[in-house]
Amino acid sequence: MIKTVSTTPYADQKPGTSGLRKKVPEFQRPNYAENFIQSIFDSLEGYQGKCLVIGGDGRYYNRDVIQKAIKMAAANGFGKVMVGKGGILSTPAASHIIRKYKAFGGIILSASHNPGGPTEDFGIKYNIGNGGPAPEKITDAIYERSKVIDSYKISDFPDINLDRIAREDIGGMIVSVIDPVEDYAALMEELFDFGAIRNLISLGFRLCFDAMSAVTGPYAKEIFEIRLGAPDGSVRNFLPLPDFGGHHPDPNLVHCKELYDEMMGDDAPDFGAASDGDGDRNLIIGKGIYVTPSDSLAILAANANLAPGYSHGIAGIARSMPTSGAADRVAEKRGIGMYETPTGWKFFGNLLDAGMATICGEESSGTGSNHVREKDGLWAVLLWLNILAVRGESVVDIVTQHWATYGRNYYSRHDYEGVDTDAANGLIAALREKLPTLPGTKYGDLTVSAADDFAYHDPVDKSVSQHQGIRILFEGGSRVVFRLSGTGTTGATLRVYIERYEPDPTRHNIETQEALADLITAAQEIADIKGRTGRDAPTVIT
Structure with missing residues (x-):
């Protein structure tokens, strides 16, 4: 039996670079996961009778949402669901399964490299038929739908046994529990x-x-x-x-x-x-x-x-x-x-x-x-x-x-995690404002040669993606990049990328942070990181 359940929208279901990520308790709010899944289905066309791949990384709440997704896929007209045994499918394995079996798409339940547990992170991501993450035109449509959604569809049948490889017909939809590793x-x-x-x-x-x-x-x-x-x-x-x-x-x-x-x-x-x-x-x-x-x-x-x-x-x-x-x-x-x-x-x-x-x-x-x-x-x-x-x-x-x-590209990323969101956004906004004045400016022995806010012009579909990171280029080929991460769930993460190219093999054994020391100092000064975030040092250096 298919049920149509009334719901009210949540305002915070905008997918990031890798889907929707929130803390588990947020996903456990009434109809939160269901709203987002239904918003995915409502933003797609032509999937009736087609195959949907579902899997995740095994983190807390993975199995619960898989059961919801299976029942909602049946109610919305999918003809088949392929799900990894135990609810397990690595993200690349899910991509391969979508491609190999020519599925319409897939729902991957993961927050990637973020911590897991009852109070930690969870995520839902939709992948299209080529096996890759949904492009911005689809994620934008999902978000727009999530802001006005008033109902979702779900089938009323018992939970699927995810712990045995099997194929069964559930209310007219085939559910195939597969070996997640073999393919x-x-x-x-x-x-x-x-x-x-x-x-x-x-x-x-x-x-x-x-x-x-x-x-x-x-x-x-x-x-x-x-x-x-x-x-x-x-x-x-x-x-x-x-x-x-x-x-x-x-x-x-x-x-x-x-x-x-x-x-x-x-x-x-x-x-x-x-x-x-x-x-x-x-x-x-x-x-x-x-x-x-x-x-x-x-x-x-x-x-x-x-x-x-x-x-x-x-x-x-x-x-x-x-x-x-x-x-x-x-x-x-x-x-x-x-x-x-x-x-x-x-x-x-x-x-x-x-x-x-x-x-x-x-x-x-x-x-x-x-x-x-x-x-x-x-x-x-x-x-x-x-x-x-x-x-x-x-x-x-x-x-x-x-x-x-x-040649060697000395390179390091400095992450400032859990920064106050307003402070982080203010830092980036201030950088954007000063971009026209930076070329020619000196920081120690470094001279800025160019500065911009990176925009990508896709050579295939001609789409344009603006505001993808602040680039500060120095004479001699060194650079510093500033951007806010889209993968966290608490506050904001400011990422600062520092790079220097060294062609001389006799200078390839310098310790990385030492080789980048003047650029690190310049980055802190240009962005006024301490003044705007209160942080004396990065949380993580990689």
Whole structure:
């Protein structure tokens, strides 16, 4: 039986760069999740009788909302729902399932790298038929609908058993509970030389992967330990937990400090890696060296041809604007396309669909390719392993040789988390006002050469996205970027990106914060960070 339930709208359901994210208690308000899901369906056309993929990262409230979404999909006329066993589907795996089975779209329940638990974060994101996040024209329509919604439709049938693989007809709609790992693992075997990686591991190569008690645990267990033969225990924290074991599932040097310390030790494994809450981010650490996401993107692009799935080369590289220019130098030397987009994976989708880019990346630890339409943490780890197996060199050797060939982009991101929203918005507004006066201004030995508010003109669909970050460019090629994050749920996060290009190999071993010290000082002065936020120092430095 289909019920139409009266409701009243909430004013705060505007999706960010990765869907709608709020604290769990907010999603538990009466009809809150239902309103947003119905707003998604009301903003779409032509889905009657089609397939919808549903899954999430296993965080708290995941199962509850999956049951709501299944029943609402049935009431709204979908013909089939595919859902991961246990409610589990990593974000890249969900993208692959949408693409492989030609689903109409998918609902992914995740707040990515944000903490999970009864009082922590939850999220709902809609992905379109190409497997990628909904573009702004759809998320804008969802938001507009959410502001006036007055009812939602839901079918009245018992909860689906999510813990067994099965296919059943529920009120005329097929519900298929699938193995969340199998299709994704099979795709990875197509892209990478598993035989070469198995051989590397059999020769004593040691890897350590921290799944952070999040969604990639089952995927990493199957791929690294079962299919590639890594010893039992190579994958840590592999059981997905609703609260991620009380840890923050963001694979950076703060939240993966234990892994970092181990990789810097005397008896370090050869290769260390981690992924985040929903499996779309990655951390790469070699024995004695941390590889920044920006450098990782450039190195993966430069060596992608060593993997079977990319043996014919890549068409182009795309990076988010705040990501360092390291990949640009690879594209220039290889004579391939290079594209600079706003932050948010949805901006890569058109480039990938048009065959203009093959590999994409963001400084926030997201890297991926045209195999799906999301960033993919395990994909990046496997490509690194494939490169290491073929080249027979260490991570340190590969990185230092890359810098010698292309130069080094010293790069760091300073996050000021939980800043008062009005103060953060005021800081950005003040920066915008002073942009015309900045060129020619000196800060110590640095001279501003240009300053703007980045706008993206999509070369495929010709859409324009304004106000994507404040860029301050200095003579000599250094730069500072300021933007507010769209992924948090409390206050505002001010991100400051600092970059200096160094072509001289004799100057490639300076400590990063030291190499960027004058730029860091200039950034603080230009934006008056302390005066406007009260913060003496960043919360997180990566």
